[in-house]
Amino acid sequence: MTKRKTSVVIIGGGPGGYEAALVGAHLGADVTIIDSDGLGGAAVLTDCVPSKTLISTADYMSEFETASDLGVHLEDEEGDEVSDARAQLAEVNGRVLALAAAQSADIGARLAEVGVRVVKGVGRLLTPTSVEATTEDGVETLAAEVILIATGATPRVVPTAQPDGERILTWQQIYGLEELPEKLIVVGSGVTGAELAQAYLGLGADVTLVSSRDLVLPGEDEDAAALIEDVFRKRGMEVLNRSRMAGAERTEDGVIVRLEDGRTVEGSHVLLAVGAVPRTANLGLEEVGVEVADSGHITVDRVSRTSVRGIYAAGDCTGVFALASVAAMQGRLAMQHALGDAVAPLRVGxxxxxxxxxxxxxxxxxxxxxxxxxxxxxxxxxxxxxxxxxxxxxxxxxxxxxxxxxxxxxxxxxxxxxxxxxxxxxxxxxxxxxxxxxxxxxxxxxxxxxxxxxxxxxxxxxxxxxx
The missing domain is CATH 3.30.390.30 (FAD/NAD-linked reductase, C-terminal dimerisation domain)
Structure with a gap:
């Protein structure tokens, strides 16, 4: 007699979702992923993979400078030293997006290989044991003994600085740029802001970093943050500490960022890196009783359980730790726990x-x-x-x-x-x-x-x- 498979429905195909799906399939469950943005989610398509690829390109360019310190010099055919390497941003971004797409395709192939069904559409909870999937072909109701929510987060925007995708940009919009910004203003000195500010500096842009804190990378090791800020300044970045943005707007040929103390900063483009908000609206969470914090994050325990039996959550929508590796671990733990496998609770420390x-x-x-x-x-x-x-x-x-x-x-x-x-x-x-x-x-x-x-x-x- 064939044992009936446990039905699992996952909303979101990012690291928390697809890693959970792989574990679920391995443990013998019947797994369906409802995904609206592309497998891999923001981590693969618009965040971690693209940004780190961009950063790797900038790092490669910096090696030209290090080479001269080691006694290695680049010369042209006449024997004259070549001092500058130039980034062609359209080519760089083309490679970035192609790599992200390839990674997403690899994830899709792996899910298909283990028998996971992927539904392209938007998921919403109907009851603690059913999910509604809205696709181009209509609406489908999926029964589920286990549900995992892994919908991630989206860039935070403020009313006084509305992104337009051309001059005022979020970190998800920068890969459409065809030319290197002449002067880039980066607002926000957390991890995303610091990484991308230095990446564009390394690619050859003039960069100003607007930081509301005394030191960049607030919350990180202070010795490390101080060292990085010193590196930023040595390499030509302007860092404005204790400076909070009041708003940003386009000018005839660029942007202007207004600070709360009355100062203004002018540039060709502005990149907003002022945090993220969880994508938990319109999921039916409140209707089925899933506890949600005031911030919009889903409350979970150390094995990713929500307040409703059989419903789990993983990744940035939980606010536990905004890292792809943590999202993946949360997703794996959720499936292991839900399907009766041995599990060790998440250790944030x-x-x-x-x-x-x-x-x-x-x-x-x-x-x-x-x-x-x-x-x-x-x-x-x-x-x-x-x-x-x-x-x-x-x-x-x-x-x-x-x-x-x-x-x-x-x-x-x-x-x-x-x-x-x-x-x-x-x-x-x-x-x-x-x-x-x-x-x-x-x-x-x-x-x-x-x-x-x-x-x-x-x-x-x-x-x-x-x-």
């Missing part, structure tokens, strides 16, 4: 994150300040990469590694890496935090010499407790 500036900022665990606020005595050490032999070979002059450990036990609680490709270097620290390793266990693990990871082991050695 073990999340690894990266800011793709140059150098990158990678973090894992809670910050030193957060740990101290919880009453835990912390030992910490910070080592500049300038003293690392591998960094010297690579021409790396900026950056550091930092580790935090619990005083007494030596358990590693968190860490920060500021370096090129820090996103690749943070993994051993993430392993240490996830598995509650001690500084002595990390210090006694072999590293390659010379290597940047050698500085992580050295930091752990310096944290060894002496009785």
């Amino acid at each position: 073990a999340v690894a994150a990266n800011i793709f500036t140059d150098p990158e900022i990678a973090t894992v665990g809670r910050s030193q300040r957060e740990i101290a606020e919880r009453g835990v005595e912390v030992d910490s050490v910070m080592m500049p990469l300038a003293t690392n032999p591998r960094a010297k070979m690579l021409g790396i002059n900026e950056g550091f590694v930092k580790l935090f450990s619990a005083r007494g036990s030596g358990t590693i609680l968190g860490g920060v890496v500021v370096a090129p490709r820090a996103s690749e270097l943070i993994f051993p620290v993430a392993l240490a935090v996830q598995h509650r390793l001690s500084v002595d266990q990390v210090a006694s693990t072999f590293t390659v010499y010379p290597s940047l990871t050698g500085s992580l082991a050295e930091a752990a050695r310096r944290l060894h407790a002496i009785d």
Whole structure:
């Protein structure tokens, strides 16, 4: 006798949705995804993949500058040194969008391979066990024993600065630009604003960053944020601290941004990076009793359950942590829990994150300040990469590694890496935090010499407790 499959309906095809679908199919469920924007969601089509591809292009251009410091010079046929590399933005953006589309297609192929049905349309809850899908062909009602909401978020806009897709842009609209902005004003110095401000600076644009805080990247490690702001200024970016936008409007041939203190900033384009809002309106949440916070985010527990039995939520619509990796983990946990598989609840304190500036900022665990606020005595050490032999070979002059450990036990609680490709270097620290390793266990693990990871082991050695 064939066992009946559990019916699962997922609203949203981003990382939370498609990763959940793969797990659900693997565990034997009958899975349907209702997707309105394209598989991969904003993370693949308009956010993470495109922005990091753009940033990678800017990073590649910066390597020309580093090459001359290493004794390598580019010359033309006459032997004259070539000093400038130029970005053709139409070609750059064409590659960015093609890569995003290819990634989305790969996700679709993988879902089809495991038998997941994808419905292109808009989903809405009818009851705790049924979902309505509105498509070009009409309306379909889907019965569901398990429902996952993974609808993501959308760029926040303000009434006094309405995006037009031409001069006043959100981060989802910048890939339509044909030419490099002559002078780009970036409003917002959080992760998205900082990343894209430096990317366009690296591509050759004149960039002004409007930051409402004392320091860029508020909420991040202060040493890392201070270093990045210093890098921004050294490379020619104008950073306006403690400056809040009142509004933005088009002029005859550009834009003007008005600040609350009366100052104005003129440019050719303005990029708005002032946060995101969850896409939870018109989903039928209130009608079926799903608890929603005042911010619009869906309330979930550590295995992604909402307040209604059988309904789960994952990703940016939950407000847990606006990262594609966290959305994917939430989606996987939801399916594992709903379908009776073994599951370990989400540990926010073990999340690894990266800011793709140059150098990158990678973090894992809670910050030193957060740990101290919880009453835990912390030992910490910070080592500049300038003293690392591998960094010297690579021409790396900026950056550091930092580790935090619990005083007494030596358990590693968190860490920060500021370096090129820090996103690749943070993994051993993430392993240490996830598995509650001690500084002595990390210090006694072999590293390659010379290597940047050698500085992580050295930091752990310096944290060894002496009785």
